[in-house]
Amino acid sequence: MERRGAVKVSNDWLMTGRLRSCSKLTVPCGLIHSPGFPLALPFSQTYPLCCIDIRSFTEQYYQFSEGFAEHHRDIDDVLRKALDNLLIKQVSENIQRRLQMINNLSQLSQIVVNVLFFQTACSDLETLLVTLRATQRGGTIHLDSLASFQQTLKLTQDRIVANISHKMDSFFEEAEYQWTISNAPGADEASGYLMDLIDFLSTVMMSVLIQLPEFSKDYVYRGALAHCSMVLMSYLTDAQPRMISDQALAYIAIDVRWLQSHITNLNNPHLADVFTELDQVSFPCLLHWSHMPSLTSFCGGRLAPRRCAC
Amino acid sequence: MSQLTNLLLTLFERYSQLLQRKFSSDFESIVLGDDHQSMVVNDDEEYQKVVSVSWLPPSGEWSAAELSK
Numbered sequence: 001m002e003r004r005g006a007v008k009v010s011n012d013w014l015m016t017g018r019l020r021s022c023s024k025l026t027v028p029c030g031l032i033h034s035p036g037f038p039l040a041l042p043f044s045q046t047y048p049l050c051c052i053d054i055r056s057f058t059e060q061y062y063q064f065s066e067g068f069a070e071h072h073r074d075i076d077d078v079l080r081k082a083l084d085n086l087l088i089k090q091v092s093e094n095i096q097r098r099l100q101m102i103n104n105l106s107q108l109s110q111i112v113v114n115v116l117f118f119q120t121a122c123s124d125l126e127t128l129l130v131t132l133r134a135t136q137r138g139g140t141i142h143l144d145s146l147a148s149f150q151q152t153l154k155l156t157q158d159r160i161v162a163n164i165s166h167k168m169d170s171f172f173e174e175a176e177y178q179w180t181i182s183n184a185p186g187a188d189e190a191s192g193y194l195m196d197l198i199d200f201l202s203t204v205m206m207s208v209l210i211q212l213p214e215f216s217k218d219y220v221y222r223g224a225l226a227h228c229s230m231v232l233m234s235y236l237t238d239a240q241p242r243m244i245s246d247q248a249l250a251y252i253a254i255d256v257r258w259l260q261s262h263i264t265n266l267n268n269p270h271l272a273d274v275f276t277e278l279d280q281v282s283f284p285c286l287l288h289w290s291h292m293p294s295l296t297s298f299c300g301g302r303l304a305p306r307r308c309a310c
Numbered sequence: 311m312s313q314l315t316n317l318l319l320t321l322f323e324r325y326s327q328l329l330q331r332k333f334s335s336d337f338e339s340i341v342l343g344d345d346h347q348s349m350v351v352n353d354d355e356e357y358q359k360v361v362s363v364s365w366l367p368p369s370g371e372w373s374a375a376e377l378s379k
Contacts, residue, residue: 038352041360042372046344048364050337055363057333064325075322082330090337098342107346114344117372121365211348 042211044110047117050091054125057083062132076133080141083125087145091118092152099159105208108160112216115153122146157216161223164204168224171197172231179241179248190258191251197228198262218270225263225274232256233278246285253286 058079065075095111102108122143129141174193201224209217235241235252260275351357357378366374 037354037357038350039357039377040348040350041377043349043364044344044346045349046340048349048360049340051364053333053336053340057329060329061326064322074319078322078326082326086330086333086337090334091341094338094341098344102346104346110346110348117365120367124365 043114043117047114047121050118051121054083054087054121057086058128058132076129080129080143083129084143084145087118087122087143088148092145092148095152096155099156102159103163105160105163105204108156108163109209109212111156112153112160112212115149115156116213116216118149119146119153122149153216157219158223160209160220161227164201164220164224165227168197168201168227169231171200177235177248177251179244181245181247181251184247185251185254188254188257190255194255194258198259201225201228218268221268222271222274225271228259229275229278233281236281249282249285253282256282257286 061075061079061082092115095115099108099111102111122145126141126143126146129143130139133141171193174196175191176193177191201221205217205221209220212220232252232255236244236249256275256279260279263271263275349360351360361374361377366372366377370376
């Protein structure tokens with residue numbers, strides 16, 4: 001698997017002796033088949049470099065402890081705590097700190113992938129530490145760093161959603177709803193800005209975020225669409241605009257219908273209900289806006305703040 | 311004997327602190343120096359080295375079996 005835009009990384013680190021003395025802890029090379037080259041790996045260089053350090057750190061711990069077996073129980077616990085501390089403080093939390101400085105979606109999705117690999121490493125380390133421990137007592141070893149990486153994963157995905165939402169806001173700035181319009185919509189066509197916004201979002205999901213695993217893509221996609229739903233809902237429930245005509249509500253209802261049908265066409269159960277609440281609020285305006293008491297008159301000029309019961 | 315054991319444990323604690331300090335700065339510089347871009351390996355030797363040290367999931371598109379396709 002080769003990806004465009006992948007950067008050729010100097011292999012200096014491979015030659016600098018970082019791989020020294022890790023032989024007992026590494027996978028036998030005979031088990032691995034060779035692909036075509038050059039090959040872009042899913043993770044960035046941070047991951048294998050940290051793996052080497054984790055192996056080296058573990059090995060150096062046990063090198064010292066050889067010779068006084070009666071205290072190995074303490075040494076096992078000291079090693080586990082030290083490793084946990086290093087992974088949480090120096091890896092996971094440093095990744096979290098760097099997140100605040102990164103706005104590039106491609107780089108953020110690379111961090112998601114890296115963090116998922118670190119989660120794999122934590123799980124494998126828990127098993128490895130059991131086999132390495134000097135006193136062959138039973139029981140499992142639990143690393144708290146796994147929970148820390150899960151938190152980092154969530155923060156990274158939320159950062160991606162916030163970044164996309166920020167860009168989506170610029171599309172909403174182009175929205176030209178006329179809140180007191182008296183002419184009914186002539187056609188069932190959605191607003192241009194909204195179609196552009198959805199085009200933008202689809203493109204982002206299929207291009208810069210392509211390397212995300214499906215569950216992560218679903219999380220981000222749903223988060224971005226929920227932001228879209230929240231902004232549209234805010235038109236109906238917030239203090240501004242103060243007045244919305246029945247006809248203007250019908251324009252919004254048409255837009256929401258279009259969004260709903262777009263989501264239906266995506267055929268993704270994780271996204272299916274993201275506009276449901278908004279649709280339930282706005283759809284009655286579309287059905288009978290000229291015949292029924294309007295939502296606005298029900299609610300005394302505008303919908304009640306937050307989740308109007310109409 | 312117990313004095314020797316105590317000495318060894320004290321030495322071990324000191325060794326542990328030094329080891330953690332050394333690796334703390336190593337990990338920090340690795341994470342802060344990341345370019346956040348896919349790592350590219352250019353030949354089989356590099357590939358084998360990276361895959362032999364990195365923990366990979368046992369199955370799925372990121373497993374060693376799939377990466378090598």
